[in-house]
Amino acid sequence: MLKLNILIGLVFILSSVKGLQIEHEISNSIASESGSKISKIVEGYPFEEYEVTTPDEYILKVIRISGSPNSPPSYGKTVVFLQHGLLSSSADWLVLGRNKALAYLLADQGYDVWLGNARGNTLSRKHQYLSPNRRDFWDFSWHQIGQIDLPAMIDFVLLNTGQKNLHYIGHSQGTTAFFVMASLRTEMNAKIKTMQAFAPVAFMSNLASPFLRIVAPFADSIDTVMSMLGVYEFLPSNEMLVKGGQLICKDESPIQEVCANVLFLIGGFNSPQLNRTIIPAILENTPAGSSVDQLVHYAQGINSGKFRMFDFGLTKNLFKYGSIFPPDYKLSSVTAPVFLHYSNNDWLAALKDVNELKGKLGNVRGEYFVPDMKFNHLDFIFATDADILVYNRAIDVIANNL
Template sequence: MAKKRLFLLTLLQLCSTQSPDFSIPNILIAVSKHAADKVTSSSTVARTTRTTRTTSSYTNTLTDAVTPVNWMPQGIARALGPVSSHIYSVTNKGIDLVQFVKDYREASKNMDAILDIDELIPKYGFRVEIHAVTTKDFYKLTMYRIPGDGRAVFLMHGLLGSADDFVVAGRDSGLAYLLADAGYDVWLGNARGNKHSLSHSTFKPSEAKFWDFSFHEIGLYDLPAMIDYVLHKTNKTTLTYIGHSQGTTAFFVMASEKPEYNQKIHLMIALSPVVFMENVRSPIIRLMSPGTLLTDGFSKSLGQYEFLPDNNFIKVMKLLLCEAGPIAEIVCSNALFLVAGFDYQQLNISNLPVILGHVPSGASIKQFAHYGQGVLSDDFRQFDYGFDANLKRYGVGVPPSYELESVIAPVALFYSESDWLAHPKDVERLLQSLSSVVDMYKVPLQQFNHLDFFMARDVKNLVNNRVLKVMMAL
């Protein structure tokens, strides 16, 4: 308890200071020192002598952190890569702040911001159904359905997202609404750990075991359970799968680990596919990548396993990345923008309160750690628990890679130039790793980013119309 208090005081002090010592390396050194104290008191971890820099791990990285602690700034430098800090800044430059504040205040009157999704969908004339699905490992998931006579379409959200993502763009632009207008039978999934799926047969969200999952478990358990449920309810043998961000990651996990599910997919549309992470530009994901040291430091020391919008790590990132001012204050109040980026030119100010009212929706810190591991490993592979734990779990010291050659379902890849999480080079690499790509579409707008795929002002014309076109062609 004393260590926990000391760790909190250290972090809070760093969060509140503007001194020269306020820097990412110094923050992480404080975290690594705390982790090192824990390591030296653990005979189990202290016995670990096999270390490798190619394997991000709890045990090995923490052992390295004991001596020397100075490795952390080098790890951060390696993780951040050859990028300038200014590309991450959320600023007020070139923006009419008076007009922005006026428009935002007017938009704040929109009641859609406070309506639950099962209230929001009927408001625009659609029927909505709520369905409960239990996974093989006993997580209880919620699905929403907009019934239609056409082919079943299953939409899966991204990291920190939920089913809400596919309706927040509004009645005329939201992908779920457009699909329903076209006559499709629309199913909206929710991964374990988001606001709609916070239940388990045994564990409670207040328990660490509830949050012991990454995108691996979402792909291995959540997606198969929901897909089987949809096919059973609709009496169909296949469906169209549309995923955004983590919704694509989890799909490729499922299609690799459970190849029989390829036969259940008529078409998979990957919006901003996140698989290979070498060129990822998200500062938060990159800062997680020098090992799972941060996961251990923040989660185990603070007893916090859920990625919360108001946690201390996010407070630090806000101070580092955000300038003072109305737009920065509004944007940086939302953890999702800090993770995935921000595009003012495509921001629909009149719809911003609705977006902020529905996202983010929750996630496990382990999900971020898994993505962070992918940055340094330069591979798409299972979670790294450390050499010894990997031997017990996988039979090898390094986590096995997902076998993308097993993915044979037809895949359409949608990507953009300014995506913080799905860099064009990494998407090109994914293209080369798949044998069944039927369409490759780059959004024709330079600044289009990761979140724009579901919330951009012009998302209907730039993305969703193309989605419908591909679906009708196949």
């Protein structure tokens, strides 16, 4: 009975996502509004926006910062590509602001910085002929982001810069998708000078996140019920959340700490590293939306202890894979040089799981344990000292592997 009550509660919470979605006419403008937010964030830096069409006709937004006030744009700069995590967007790499955020630091150091956006988020909410209001639009998980989106964006960047390879940095799902790409699209390994994984997520048996621990056992049931309810998008961006975040999470708010605790519940607690002043900016851009199946795919990995393809159920698995179980991703095929960055208090990328990943990857060149024992999953993006604790090290890795 307890499990049933939990399931009903979860379905109620998740189905309410549909009620929070903005009506059709407004939701179609989400991408353009988010794009204008990004342009404001990067004011003062050379800023370009591109649209990349994937082979299956999703239209992805890619952001370029080709220089900085200290390093004007020029042809032939070393290229660095940054990929965000689940429910996020390219804004993640900018929210900390100048002299702190990784995108700015890289641009100031003379790199040509490109920021990717996965299908379905606020900036990549487009398709040649499918509407985001249709089920078909959301028929993907992070498998397709790795197999299709990343190769399309990386090839676009290389074509437009005239380079043969680039440096890749991913956070959370940005690492998951990379491992999918490099294991299935093995030709892409040669196009990667270095891959740096912030809070790498592949195996998840030991995660501490209470939300995912509760959700995971009901993954298949939730997927089925959500489909029956016509809910295919998880936590889309909406004006209610943005306005609410600005109102109740600002510095003068008596309940600002509640906002901080919501963020801590996702990735782990580390109060000193969160500058409360930037919480409204975080909530203005996050959550940025995802498919329900992205969350379900992670939940399946928690349940199985495997890093493997999406589980469609016995019958469809037989038809699609020729086996009742989905195949594992062959991590030994990831031959690009990988550098792992991980921490002690990460509720989503536990140390045991990172060690399992390290043992199965084909070419781990380095690993870095963040020397703050409370450093958590979101700290890799939002921590006050992320520049000192993580980014300077990451920039050194790039500089030593030009």
